[in-house]
Amino acid sequence: MKVSKAVLLIFLLSLLPLLSNFITPSLPHTHDGAVHLSRMAAYFKALRDGHILPRWAGDLNYGYGLPLFNFIYHTPYLVSSIFLSLGLSLVMTFKLVISISYILAGVFMYLFARSFFKNEKIAFLVAVFYQFAPFRLVELLMRGSFGELYTYTLLPLTLYTLTKFFAEARVRYFILAAASTGLLIISHNSISLMFFGILVLFILIFSPNKRVSLFCYLALLLGLLLSAFYWIPALAEHRYTYGDLFMKDLFRTHFPPLYQLILPNPFNDVRLQTGGIPVQIGFFHVLALAAALLVRKKLAIFCLVITGVAVFFMTKLSLPLWEHLSFLRQFQFSWRLLALINFSSALAAASFFQLSIFKKQWVYPLVVILVIVSTAYYWHPAEGFDKIADEGQFWNYPLNTTYFGETDVIWSAGPALAYPSAQAEVIDGKGTVNNFSKKTQVHAYSVSARTDVRLVDHTQYFPGWRVYVDGAKVPIQFQDANWRGQLTFAIPRGEHRVKVSFEETPLRLAADSLSIATLGTLGLSYLLWRNKKV
Template identity: 50%
Template sequence: MRFFRYYLLVLILSCLPFIGIFLTSLLPHTHDGLVHLARIGAYFKALSDGQIPVRWAGDLNYGYGMPLFNFMYHVPYIISSFFVFLGAGLVSAFKIALVLSFILSGIFMFGFSLSFFKDIKKAFLVTLFYQFFPFRLVEILIRGSFGEVYAYAFFPLVLWGIVLLSKKVNFKNISVTSLGTALLILSHNALSLVFFSICIIFILFFAGKPKNYIYPFFALFLGLLLAAFYWIPAIFEHNYTYGDLFMKDLYTTHFPPIQNFFIPNFLNNSVLQTGGISIQIGLFHTLVFALGIFALFSKKIAKFDKRLTIFCLCIFAGALFIMQPISIFLWEKISLLRQFQFSWRLLSVIGFATSLMAISIFYFGFFKKKIIYFSLLFLLIFSTFYYWKPVLGWDKIDEKYYWNFPLTTTYFGETDLIWSEGPAKKYPLHRVEVIDGKGVVSQLVKKSNILTFKTDNETPIKVVTHIQYFPGWRAFVDDKQVSIEFQYGIYRGHIVFEIPIGQHEVKLSFGESRIRFIADMLTVIGFVFLISVGFLLKYFKKT
């Protein structure tokens, strides 16, 4: 309870930029907001149909479906689906989930900073610098980046767990670190990779002796296992999509001029934007970073502070390098890097580094004065005031349309399948058609992952189901599995199979492929490991 009022203050201050969006039923217009409404609807339907884990969005792509959530992050849609379950509409669920991510990031960042610095003033300062890094608000109210905002939230949770684990090895601290890692990975595919790497670097910098690496690295590994059901299929089944083909050169047009990071853009000048958004580091973040460098070379600072400054300098410089055209050879050689699409996503790293370096103000006596300290925090918060109002305007949403969204919700072919001719352009006249033989199809019922119908056939027939093929689809006639085709004639990418003469009950169901089954089992093993660790630690504590 000692620090409760500080957590409460972080919560209240974190809510300030978003008061306006809850005073209206309209949705702030953002780059990605509208597609997230459709995805929330698709995810909720899939959960309602018993898909666990959710992989297939059955109603998207004009009902042909697509393996959207085999490749797309899960956490934001799980959270928003929970609010839909409680009775919220798509717009309300989206708003609440966005703001909740920001609140969680503040709470977790304060917890991490307090454990790491053991100083309330430093922890509060670092937390507000993390929360009010200008690009954080751009991510929410201009980009509407649903996954990235949750990566910002769970990254400090992982670091908090690592710090706690370095002080005391127990089940709670291992659980915080491993579950935080899993949630981070499930929040955003690209950004989680960056933050996971920083967690490793953080351990190497601050864990002390090599023997202290064991438990933090074990907890990170356990987190990887817990999230295996998602990231393993996302990597190994990625070659079934056109993603690499359509995104291979996208990064080349998204290297911001280096001056755009440092020149304030209070008037929203398009010259200082990249891809239609402001990518400024921010005046106050630039200031504390400069103070940190100055102190490193001109003042006698504690060994810990020196190590922290070097850590921040390393990740800052690395991120800045990758965001510049000089790093293009890395983008050309490393296919995983191209999945970032936009180099400026690494501003997230700079936001974290400059937030930690905010403690550099305490190297200078001037900033230790209470009036100066709180004035700095006040100016920091309200320097972002421009971003509190959605600059792109507002949208009036017909939620019925997004509950039955006909398109794909992707931009660059990330989930367009190689067996098809691209996204569907219209609904089929019939979901199931007899293309050879004589028979009648009746009593058709379609869910997100299951299609059932009956046939009465005068002859053996061949049917096409206008559902996009992806490994995991299986056809059953009278509960007996039959072979399927997915490159048949003009029905490329659709599921085709034969049904014998007579009356039959047919079911087409989507399940796990071999690689997905293995990934699911690794997740189960991860949970067994975690529970086993709890029992073992409890046993050895007693003995």
């Protein structure tokens, strides 16, 4: 099977679960779909306002704003902004963004498996298993997991670049490995961490020698530096949010029993759900892992270690660790680790070729067909479609788009409940606010103060907000009991111009500098030495 034909066939097969999205103008009803429309709009508005790369969502939270994109992943929203800039609707953009990620995941998995196994039939089977793992389709059409879908895309792409580097040790694959790792990190905060662990283990087990290993680990490190603008502030400033408080016990009710993972659930039986989510590995995927047990090669070790770790942390056996390791609670639901098994079981499908029955010509196409058809129930959104009559509700979304306080800052009394009567107003003294203009990260207005005055700008405080009066920086307060968590500041009598600006803190500037320096180094290296060997 030639690469072009295989890729075309994977593309066509990947359309099967996507077709239902495009036969209607309505939005597939998923757990997070409506939330993502609002985030897409907020991200695009931030970019349009010159807030690059966005950290603040100025119109959410009833106009008080919040540091949403300081903590929420970027990759899918960057992709969505391309389509929105072309004038597409939010609904169509959402459909295209998830479809592109799903299709490319299959293509990249095929390319990786082909490079790794040097066998086109194995590569095609692995790609089919990857695309048609039941939980993959749950993520796509039930959960609407924007960021997680892109981690599924970028993991095999990164592995492909690593395997090419194993074989050729060329600079271009080193740079592409670093770049794809960086994109992986900014695709989802928790799943990318798990997949980064897969990359480390992959190099450890399969790298041909120590020198190649060293360069591969360096590529991963450069990927971390490339994405430093995102993860360093997200980790360091997480303490300023209510996330840990609201999520501390969430994991307790989301441990699936082992039988739910193993038993097939082709028709979404509620008895095989945890928290309303089908959590099956998949019948054929379980068989693939069982086949790997019989092989006893590096591949089997790799797949079974990943699977064993995932199963352990998904079940109540790991409860003490969830209780005492705070970073685990950032995963929210233990069944998210099924993402690891989606990958390991797909790769384990290569073990079928070691079985004598697979030498019969009819077995291979039959398995491919059965794997695909067994997931047919999940090719359509389980809860149907939502007709969106007016997308203005998402462009002007008043809530905060999070569920567990991940971006609600500790200086506030929680999410806002209503819009303020004015974005800025005088709260002490006599004066007026005029000529107000607002962008995501900058507010500007004039103040006519007949006496010394104190103002409140109805913006939720977060490190980085600064106030300038006639070009000079002035102190701000954000703990006034009457204006809790909002920006208050004093202005002397007279006519003044005020600028309220969200800027980078020293920590964020340092993180930005690491990313920019890494991007420049990788770009220059690619231009100068891409065809050379290291």
